[in-house]
Amino acid sequence: MSTQWDVVVVGGGLAGITAARDLKQRGFNTVVLEASDRLGGRTYTIEDEGCTVELGGTWIYWNQPFIWAEKERYGLAIEETPGCVAEHIAIHRGDRIEALAADEVGEFMAGFDVFFSEAIKVWERPYDAKHSWEAIREREAITVADRMASLALTPLQKAAIGGFLEILSMSAPSSASYVEMMRCYALCGWNTTVFKDTAARYKFADGTGALVDAMVRDGGFDVRTSSPVTAVNQQGDGISVQTANGDIHHGRLGVITVPMNVMNSVAFHPPLSPIKQEAADVKHAGGGSKVFFVVKGDPGPVMTLARSADSALIGSFTYHRGEHQSLLAGFSLEPDALDKSVEEWQSIFNDYLPDLEILRTFGHPWGTDPLSQGSWCSYRPGTVTRFAEALPLTEGKLFFASGDHGDGWRGFMEGAIASGSQTAMAVLKTLSRD
Ligand SMILES: Cc1cc2nc3c(=O)[nH]c(=O)nc-3n(C[C@H](O)[C@H](O)[C@H](O)COP(=O)(O)OP(=O)(O)OC[C@H]3O[C@@H](n4cnc5c(N)ncnc54)[C@H](O)[C@@H]3O)c2cc1C
Known part of the structure; x- marks a missing residue:
């Protein structure tokens, strides 16, 4: 199959969806080619026993102008995360684990x-x-x-x-x-309070999935899921994008939004600039796992904190409170975090919150997922200025949008929407000129 578009967007996370919506709404025939069978990328909302759970990107704040504007535009409600304002914080202090006292x-x-x-x-x-x-x-x-x-x-x-x-x-x-x-x-x-609250206080009540749905409905662009892009070729009059199932999509221009850590899974002709290639090889350092713990009863608003040198659990806090069972969100840098048994996690938690009874755990393996190969973007020491400057640069007929680059909220959903929006404007300028 061979199809002609004004713009071919590779990747259907927030950056790709934003770019596609903004381009389609200005009258350009736009398609999003997404490798997975769902849109949203590193945001992924699921329902677990009646509770809306974010396996990926979750928290937003009003100091993030692009995503906050989307929330307002589509009338999406937010809710608080109980454990962000915890009444009990157990901290691993090297040789002992103790609750944070009021005077500390x-x-x-x-x-x-x-x-x-x-x-x-x-x-x-x-x-x-x-x-x-x-x-x-x-x-x-x-x-x-x-x-x-x-x-x-x-x-x-x-x-x-x-x-x-x-x-x-x-x-x-x-x-x-x-x-x-x-x-x-x-x-x-x-500001330290804003810093803490931005990290984990406010989330979409109906999930980031509600934002993705609203943007896709409003955008009206074409979507092809289960369409992993294998090659992107630039020729004189445009681009051709090949998917694993053999389809070829021709476009006047392309927007590449695949995460930095999986950029190497696409063959670019001509090749990417040496610095983009270096970034794809070096990769960002954001790894680890977000692990959810279904626990018995209601532990109240609690939090744990530790360094990875001291514990497999670097942090956890109450995500959702229920009378019969509740949910804690936790973070770990251990490669086998999602494979640990309930018993293993229970013995770790016993040192922090001895009354907690873990019923089961779950999460998404972002680090081994071939479409992300990592979690949120965190540039390695020594790469920041070079990558931040070079990764958003246009190469011929290809534009690059991602939460993994750009100024401001790089590494966040905000950064993805900002980058998608700015890239759409740059694409529009070129389309209107040609
Ligand atoms: C566990 C976790 C927790 C997070 N928590 C927060 C948070 O609380 N707040 C916050 O603001 N941010 C958070 N983030 C970061 C945020 O989710 C990301 O920065 C943002 O969603 C990235 O959007 P993106 O569109 O740039 O990339 P992605 O969402 O990764 O989208 C890229 C898309 O490209 C697709 N793709 C890859 N390869 C191909 C290919 N060959 N062909 C076609 N498609 C392809 C992928 O499947 C994906 O859908 C979190 C991320 C993770 C993983």
């Missing part, structure tokens, strides 16, 4: 101020890295581990800030970039 909250939060003390200088404008380019470049080889080691933090701060940043980067402190963490903090107005 200030010490915990002050640790962020110490860790991020130069964020306002280094990221004075988090949407404009060029504004303080040299300050960012000077520090981009520094890892989170380096920064932690250089500071006089208390044992509580080392454990709590360390665990929190391992979740935010979804990687070990030795692979996590200090400037990337600072960028996230700067995007939250250099």
Whole structure:
């Protein structure tokens, strides 16, 4: 089968859906080719015993202008995550696990101020890295581990800030970039409460799936699911995109949105620029697993925090409360996190929340999923300025949109929608000129 389009969008996550909607609504014949049998990419809403659960992207905040505008535009409700404002926080402090006492909250939060003390200088404008380019470049080889080691933090701060940043980067402190963490903090107005709440407080009541559905319905673009793209060729008058089932889609222009970590699964002719190729080879460091724990009864709003050096569970908190059973969301950097038995997890939780009874666990294997090969994007130390600048650049008739690149909220759903929207405008400019 051979079809002609104005624009062929490769990948149906939030970046691809946004670009396709914006282009179709301006009258251009647009198709999204998605490898999986569903849209949404690294957002994935399921129903589990009547509870809406996000296996992937979840939390949003009003400091994220693009996704908040979508929420408002489509009238989507949000709800709070109980454990983000926990009444009981058990922290692994190296040699012991203890609940955070009321008079320790200030010490915990002050640790962020110490860790991020130069964020306002280094990221004075988090949407404009060029504004303080040299300050960012000077520090981009520094890892989170380096920064932690250089500071006089208390044992509580080392454990709590360390665990929190391992979740935010979804990687070990030795692979996590200090400037990337600072960028996230700067995007939250250099404010610790906003930083914490942006990470995990507000989520879509009906799931990110409701946002994806609303955008697809509104967009009216064509969609081909179960259509993995194997090759993208540029020729004089346009592009041709081949799928694994042998279909060829011709387009005047293309928008590539496949995640950085799986870019190598598509053959590009001519090849991608050396720096895009390097990024596809080096990959981002965001790995780990989000694990859900179905527990008996209602534990109330609880949270646990630890460093991966101390525990398989770097963090967990109440996701949904129910009278008979509740749900906790947890994070782990261990490769076998989703394969651990209930008994194994139970013995880990016993040290933190001894009254908790785990009934079952589940999650999506983003790290081994061939369509993501990782979780959210977290650039490796030493790659930040080069990749951030080069990955969004147009190459011939191919445009690139992704939550894995661009200024601002890179690594978040916000970044994907922003990138999709900005790329659609760039594509429109070229289409209107040709
Ligand atoms: C566990 C987890 C938790 C997260 N939590 C949050 C959060 O709380 N808040 C937040 O803002 N962000 C979060 N994120 C990050 C956020 O989900 C992503 O940054 C965002 O969804 C990326 O969107 P995207 O469109 O750029 O990429 P993707 O969603 O990955 O979309 C790319 C699409 O390309 C498809 N594809 C891949 N290869 C091919 C191919 N060869 N041919 C055709 N299609 C292909 C994929 O199947 C996918 O649908 C989380 C991510 C994960 C994994």
